[in-house]
Amino acid sequence: MFTNITENENPYKKISILLSQIQPLVRIQILFIIARDETCVCHIESILNIRQAAISQHLMALREAGLVITRRAGRHIYYRLANLGIIDLLHHAARVLNISETSLLQLSLRPYPGCTCPQCIPNPDGKPGC
Numbered sequence: 001m002f003t004n005i006t007e008n009e010n011p012y013k014k015i016s017i018l019l020s021q022i023q024p025l026v027r028i029q030i031l032f033i034i035a036r037d038e039t040c041v042c043h044i045e046s047i048l049n050i051r052q053a054a055i056s057q058h059l060m061a062l063r064e065a066g067l068v069i070t071r072r073a074g075r076h077i078y079y080r081l082a083n084l085g086i087i088d089l090l091h092h093a094a095r096v097l098n099i100s101e102t103s104l105l106q107l108s109l110r111p112y113p114g115c116t117c118p119q120c121i122p123n124p125d126g127k128p129g130c
Helices: 011-022 025-033 041-048 052-064 085-096 101-108
Strands: 068-073 076-081
Touching: 011 025, 011 052, 025 041, 025 052, 025 085, 025 101, 041 052, 041 076, 052 068, 052 076, 085 101
Parallel strands: none
Antiparallel strands: 068 076
C-alpha cells in the first residue's frame, strides 16, 4: 500500500492521489529508469541531464509516496521500485496511448553511454560495478 493513501478513502480519490504523486514528467522518467534494476542518482542524472539535487527531490517524493525504496552501498544509494505494479500501470498507459514499448526502453539502457556511475563503469573483471 502506498504511504499517502489510507484504507478507508474513496477509491477514486486513491487513484487520483497515486496519479498525482507520479504526475511530474521527470518522476515518470525516473520510474522507467529504475524499472529494470536498482539505480543510483548519478545514473539517473546522466540519463536525464538534470541536476542531482532536483533528481534527489523527486526521488524523495517517490519514496515518501511508497513507490521506491533504497539500499545503501558505500557512498552510493540505490533506488528501486517498491511495487512492480506501478510500472505495469505506466506500460498500460503507454498501450492506451499507442506508445511503442521500444520507445520506452531507451531510458533503461545499461551501460548508458557517457555515464560514469558504478553501473556503467565495469570493474577490473569486466562486470558492471553494481
